Amino acid sequence: MRQMCLPASLDRVDQHKLFSIFSSSPVPKDGFAYLENAPFQHLYLIRKGAVKTWSSNPNGDMQILGFHLPGELLGLDGVADSRHRCNAQALVESQLCRIPYARLDTLASEFPSLRMRLMNIIGREFLLEQEHIVMMSARPAIERLALFLQTLLRRVEITVGPQRILTLDMARWEIANFLAVASETVSRLLAELQKTKVIRINRRDIEILDLARLIEISGQDVGELPCFKEARRG
């Protein structure tokens, strides 16, 4: 399984040690993996489902910082000062794998290959943040949306292989918030992409009819980015 990228760096016996610190953590739709300001104790590997991370400012408005898919790591926001800086909430019923950070750290000090692997994963999460920034800086909103769809498709493909249909586990307003546009804009632009035969919309299922055109609209092929290539290899 792809989400086993952490254990993959160890041999059989040592893998056992790693597995022994994991614990399973089922989260219902809209349930929280952790809350803002909660003490940071665990990292979470997503096994199944989808999770959004968000923070809110004093005015109370939410900013969605990321959507997290199976095989991806959750909780790094807590590493800096041992408190979580955002909320992690399940978009759909999800299965997480809870990893006590202190014990992972101990194991990491023991096994250089695990340490290296962990750093790679952290580095990848760092690159995903940068991708989000690049996406938000794409000025015409249609470009942002195209980048969003393309990126999500690539990430799904890492774990389940090539796909024609992309299931959006998040609501329109959540996509809009993530991209910093109005939800009506997302609706309108999705409709436009459908009218121009780039995608076909069926509720939250998006069929990619013309990937080449989607890439063209995006302004770049994110499949070429190392953070996706690397993940496919590793």
Added chain:
Amino acid sequence: MRQMCLPASLDRVDQHKLFSIFSSSPVPKDGFAYLENAPFQHLYLIRKGAVKTWSSNPNGDMQILGFHLPGELLGLDGVADSRHRCNAQALVESQLCRIPYARLDTLASEFPSLRMRLMNIIGREFLLEQEHIVMMSARPAIERLALFLQTLLRRVEITVGPQRILTLDMARWEIANFLAVASETVSRLLAELQKTKVIRINRRDIEILDLARLIEISGQDVGELPCFKEARRG
């Protein structure tokens, strides 16, 4: 010195080991610390000056991903797959401290306190990325700009203590690019902030006349964020 936050976690003798792997790296204005796609070998601690990191897409347009100040760490974009994913270019003549990553990793495996400190610093860089996202999501451009000025002020204050005057080492167009607005918009909004007596502009020196109002416009007080509080303590 503040930028010594890495050594601070070690005792005298062990600090010596750490210092021995550092090497000084002066970079002239507009010079590069590293280039996109270059092999990742070092992290850089900024001692003096200011550095911007940027990436470009196939269309050739640049996206500035961050401005980096003394005491901050540079180069984490390379951790994921051992290639740098962006360019690091000095805004002014700068002094960097070059740290061979492989050797730092070895030392980190030896000293838990160093490992922990390193992870804290990495976690903080991660939070700074998230701050950038929050900033870009602030919809009225004036809010983005206010957040930008406030954040920069807080970061400068971490190393040199409370300041009334903020020196912008970057050009207007670089601020604009970073915030994903037009450079004319930055000019206009800075002028507006001056007219309303929030700041006073003297070329690239910005005197903060009314911090409370600046925070109000921003919609949040970033000085309250743990990633700044923590840094002040640590």
Added chain:
DNA sequence: CGAATACTTGAGGCTTTTCAATAGGTGTGG
């Protein structure tokens, strides 16, 4: 001192937002 560069300011146009109304889906209880 002059040329080149960076910044500011103005006017018009276009994208996106906002507000409002409608359509479509989901879920519950009869």
Added chain:
DNA sequence: CCACACCTATTGAAAAGCCTCAAGTATTCG
């Protein structure tokens, strides 16, 4: 299984904010 209510998504029209283009001013550097 259907009817009704509620919620989400879509669509339209008007307005606002920001960008583009263009000209003018200031600043830097040789």
